[in-house]
Amino acid sequence: MSDRRIRFGSFELRPERAQLLRGGVRVGLGSRALAILALLAERAGEVVSVREITDRVWPTIFVQENNLRVHITAIRRALRTGAADDVEIVNVPGRGYRLRADVTIEAAGEEVAEAPMPRELRPLPLPLQINRLIGREACVAEVVESIARHRLVTIVGPGGIGKTSVALAALTQLRARTAVCFVDLTNCTSLAHVATATAAALQSPMGQDTIPDALLERLRAAELILLIDNCEHLIDTAARAAEALLQSCPRVTMLATSREPLRVPGEVQVHLQPLPVPGVADATETITGNPSVALFAERAAAAGGFCLAEDNARQVATVCRSLDGLPLALELAAAATPMVGLEAMSSGLSGQMSPFAFGRRTLARHGTLEAMLDWSYELLAPDERLVLGCLSLFRSTFDLAAAVQVAAPAAAEPMNTAQHILQLAAKSLLFVEPSRHGVAYRLLETTKAYARRKLEGSGQAEIAARRHAEWVGTLLDRAQADWLQMERASWWERYGTAIDDVRAALMWSLGEAGDKRLGIRLILASAPLWLGMSQFAEYHRWLEQAIATLDALGQRGGAEEIQLQFGLCVLLFNADRPGERFVRAATQMLRIAKKIGDPVARATALWLLSGQRGIMGDHRASLTLAQQMLAPESTDLDRDLQHFARRVIAGMTFRVGRMDEAAAIGAELVTHCSGRTAYGAVLRYDHSTILRGNHSVTLAVQGRLESARATIMETVIDARRLRNPSSFCYLLSSAACPVALWLGDDALARHYAELLGRAAEENCFTYMTELAAWFSRIADLRMGKPPQPLPPDRLRLPLPHDKDVFITCCATLADADAIARAQACEPHWATAEILRADGENRLRAGDAAAGRAQFERALAVAEGQGAGLWALRAATSLARLVTPDAAAPILVQALARIDGDESYPDVRAARALLPALTS
Template sequence: MVMVSDQARGGISFGPFTFVPGERLLTKEGVPVELGARALDILIALLSRPNEVISKKDLMARVWPDVRVEEGSLRFHMASLRKALGDGRNGARYITTLAGQGYCFVAPVSRAPGAPDLPRATETIPYANLPARLNRMVGRDADVVQLAKQLIASRIVTIVGAGGVGKTTVAIAVAHHLKEVFANSILFVDLGMLNDPKLAPTAVASMLGQSVQSDDATPSLVAFLRSRRILLILDTCEHLVDAVAPLAANIIEAAPQVHILATSREALRIESEQIYRLDALACPPDNPAVSAAELGKFPATQLFVERALASGARFDLGEAEAAIVADICRKLDGVALSIELAARRVESHGLQQTAKLLDQHLAWLWQGSRSAPPRQRTLRATLEWSHGLLSELERVVLRRLAVFVGPFTLDAALDVVTCTKLDRSEVFDAIDNLVAKSMLVSRPIGAMMRYRLLDTTRAYVLGASQDPAEEADLAARHATYYRRWLEQTGNEWENLPTGAQRAPYFAGLNNVRAALEWCFRENGNRSIGVDLAAAATPVFLAMSLLVECQRWSELALLTLVDQRRGGQEEMHLQAGLGISLLFTQGNSDRVHAALTRSLSIAEDGGDAFHISAMLSMLHLYHLRNGDYRLALECAERSSSLASTHDDAMLRTLANALLGISRHLVGDLPGARGALEAALENEASSALAGAVYFGFDHLSLARASLATTLWLQGYPVQACELALEAIHRAEGMKHPVSLVIALTALITLLWLDELDAAEHHLSWFVARAETQYFAPYVDVGHGLQAELAIRRGDVEAVQQLISCLDRLHTAHYERFTVRFSLMIARSFAATGRLTEGITLVDNTIRLVQSKGGIPYTPELLRLKGSILLKMPKPRIKEAETCFMQSLEFSRAQGLRAWELRTATEFAAHWANQGRVEDARTLLRPVFEQFTEGFDAPDLQTAKSLLTALG
């Protein structure tokens, strides 16, 4: 990047110095020179008429317009100017004093082309003391209006906030807003340049042109202000607060027309003071759905974009860029100074690299505006300034508080930070002071106050050296506290509150993650890590955080020593590992081993709740494997367990498992009874919405009941229940339960509700992909292929075959029969008749070996249909298949399949001239139905009956 010199920017040079009028910036060989506002005004006046004598009277009129001052003030600031220039040292001469006449600038001056003319010294500059207001201030208009009202009403207001949040900028804007009210009588005093508290009254008095004749300028200053109406802005008070507070109190008490607007990182704490806490700029939520168009609604991102473009950056703000900008602003906590420093880097580094550098904390040294006070030229300088104002006790407590990630409670802080060297009362007082000094942010959530360090502050504090033993003790206390917190909140995760009330849970979970990272680090405490991971497993499952659940369960199990095997910790860790692998990678021997081991430990310990949970997961494991009889065995064991315990939840779960299994082995009446019993007890059972069993089994029960009702000949009830299953699962906001409930889509496909099925399928696949539910992604794509086939796209069969192959690899056989049936149907439609029959025969054998009787009549019907399409129709075999299909359907109460087979069989007989036989076959089957006469199968049957007369 090409550097532009001050001279090239339109400067006025003399000796090694350059003055840039547009920025009120004086540099020496390119390095900014620190100079007070009055001294700088004197230099400007002298430079406007080099080699000319300017009288003291003219200089005072120029530097102190509309304010009467004594010559002592001019001499004071002239001395400061000469000292800054080094006037008289090593032969350098810039300003000459002419006794009785005034002052003259005598050094040679050169002016760059385009440098603006300085106003003549004989002209007055109104409001010269009040810094210029920013051309555009982002996100602070409401603050300015509110502050102006408070200042008029109460006379003294302190703007309190963290370093870099924009307190000075807002104070200046308020002063400009009130210029007319105070008839331009506004004095801006930057106390940040002072180090000695005793000089605070002197600085204010001298800027008002008062001659200071004693060590304490307060009495004369108060006397001068007593009859005057003026707005005093006391900027950057935090390091002089003990001196500024009594000064401000004296002025407010004695000078009734004086109003004071102070800025500080802590309040003055004097009578009548109103505190206005200036928060950081609002940032977009951590939500990928926030679009580029919405960034303009948030002041933080708006400021970033404006400052980046003003610094010469060029970028198109598309969706990807918007996400990066939002992430940068969140990392910087909406602090205006930090955002501006980062935005300046975009021109040279680009958006992505700027974000990466933030993660590496290189942003601490980024340079800001040259005209800014030294404490605000880099982020590190701002943090060091704030840190330097703390007592040693406050620094120690702040360093220990940095162990927390995000918000934390006072109880958590007292429990974790307290140690042998710090008692609870000291920690409590230090936290109180850190909040007062804006080093800790406090905010109520409900009835509980939450605290947190800004991310930049936390990173700075963590970068400070710390005793390794102290750090390990602190991290261990932090991890132990959050293990207890997980145990205390264990029953709350399945039904979290909405809105802001959820925030404490997620903040706590972030601390759990940080604690786990430390525990399993090289120098961490793995024993504590095992306990913490075991306590976190149910929460990870409840939140569908399966990848995390798998990671920490695996690490903890690898760490588990023999002495601790067989206990509660291993039981939960094995469950977490088995369930997370089941949903993310599919069935495997490893999954079965983990679930079985967890079940064995639960049985040894007599933990009925966990036994039931593991039986439910093994039940799902066998369902996905297509081993429906083994799944039924798990359901029957669960039922036996429930019968020995007076527990509604265990009974409800057992009924759900029994109903699902009986449905799949062909016992529809038994399935319906069990499923309806489970759903009837839903309201009174704690199982309603429970996800500690891996997912909400009632969602699957409702989907299974929908399928059962359809098979029994109740299409309207089936459709309503299928949609209810999907909508209820969506309301739970639990991804695993949702993708399982969406198996109700098979009922919608059977009912030819293709548009509704397509809508939910798209959502299903997107969710499964987002959550890395690998088998369910293939299920979703398979159902999409089936949907395409039902709409006449027989070429989609190849996609369906590919999905089925991937599901075989994952040992996910739950949809094997269904998808094989659709593939065989497509083979028949495209003339691949022999392949179709072979696939049907293989599928029938699979059903006979593992269960899945509800599909048998449909497979036999499809085989008969294909046999009739052969080049030499095999009529007897086809009729045998139709007869077997009808017998199976009637024996199992499968009216839906019976209607399909009867319709096709009747059409076949009608084509052979056996009209009466056809009518006799179809009519009684059709007349069994009492609803859903608009359904495609019923309409086809009705049309055929009409044609048969």
């Protein structure tokens, strides 16, 4: 080979071969560091600027100077190995770097004496890579970089991940610098076979019985990179051979591929991960640029008749996610697409491996996914096979303790099971991922489906399923203990992924052979997960199945049914208004609570019934039920429940029109609110969210506009972080939307209505979806925009309380029914506004006397209730109809109750009248 040799001190730099040698032994240094050193050596004694270095080493990309400093540090570290040398890289501040050394360069083109490759060693050409390598550019670069610095590099990963492809791509880049040799160990079974395969790859005249020492002798003077492919089935033999080669052949560098490391001194591991897959919410442009999608699309096009387009991109993304981005699985699925169809591919992939039978005829062990997994499975010990099968029951990631609990047989030592688990991870059948709490393990979906089939055939499936369900119960107990200790974001990060395991445990527990009692316990304990993950419809089905199971067991009428009926009430409320089924479930809950003497359940049932009466407009009955939550016989209520009961009482006190009393209760509760809702009380809504929302409503109607605005905006921001959809939707519908409209911020109200609509749609909250549609239309009307047309089922006639709320936001919605109710019933929180709206309607109809009478009644009711905002509106309407002498004091007195400036429309309208009245 003709190349340059740059000598300085005891070092020899061979730039074309990317090698730095000291005393004939390679010094580990990366390719870019070697390029930097070569440039400095070529211009030894000169200052080379940072710009010149980056233009030479990184010609097409922008690189920050600290990246350069990292490589300079590595070079200095390497040069220090020549301790007696007078060689140094000097930093000239503001200018660049200079190599201080006596440098001799043997120019390119000269014949350079080198250790010749023995004539009996003539490496066969590398196998050709027919298919383009997709999405592995960084991995190939890492392998090339590692080979330049280390003598043994092992590419580790599960079957089908593309280890051989990456290795060959790396060697293709390196063969211009040095000789390379590919040795396939697939059919080898002993050390002698390894030697024979190596000799055959090198075309060395060695017989079948030649001992390895003869091969070592021939390789001793050779300079080459030796790729040993597929080591996993004889890992100990491959490790001994590698160690012997490294010790005896100083110019040989080894690259190995294996499903587990060789564990030889000096080994550097490059772990291959699956290709990135598209996210569920990714845009089409993002999907089409994803490596997994690109691989599938290219291979499917090669199989015939496929073209990636906007209308099929999401189906391809589903396939890629189902296969975890495993390259072999993607290739086999792509090959099957012409026969199976993309739609079938994208539905239920993980449990169907037969479509992937269209693989490589030339490679039996990778001919199908089944064959590839059989290759790995047969290498496992019997106990490891059983452990792998048990681990297939996990639906998400898991830690070592969880794996041991599920996989350890009754008589097994946990330590032995833990060792088996670690061996599976070492053999790339388990992926290891970093987490905030240590490490997490997971199985690829293809491996999981295969292992589950093996478990079902072992006769241990039911036993393992019970252990998995019991582990889910343990996990939920720990989640409950952490609920009040951890920040919500951290809690969801740790426990949010457990929902799939909960689902699997419930399917077994409530199935024919399952543990029904355990299943009911899991349903009750998992409520926060279902709510926080927006799985209301599915949780509804589990609750009904659990009640039916209790009935079949003859165990209804106890504490478990109370909790199930409670969950059912919450879901019925959100799914379709609080109707007859809701009342029946709440009444049954109250009946059982009284029977067994459960004060918490009794108070909760009364809250449900109180809320239903309030929505139907019977506020007096609603307050009576709320007050019974703190009945004398319930003196043993805990603090959390006391706050909950008083919050409900405050809300219903407001609705009957006692504003100051409601505000006092609310202010006291807000002051002492911990912001934490007990785990078991999560279905009662988040206490802090609803308390502060209700208090903002009271503040707004009192006329404390600044405080109301600050409270509601802060509460909405905090509530979005809590991942409690029912609480968030209730806050938006009962407080945020109306308060924003009362304060005249129509754009903010429209924003809150959109948030409500999205959250309600995502969670199938029919009732809340209707409220969102109403608030959106009201905001549009107020802003002069034409309302969006909606189907009738999205805009049903509102319930009485909701209609009253809408009238206070848009007076033109006051109809004869609402006015008749307001006049017939005892005054409540919205009576003054409904009367005022009627007065405006009468005024527009030309009946000024009737309008004035309604304004006067509205003002009297509002002042009596302490409803400062309603009083201001009534005073403004009345001031237009009375003499200036009478109007001015009315407005001045109404404005005196308001905490807010002219940025609020009602304040601005009232103050605009004063100058005219005074003049």
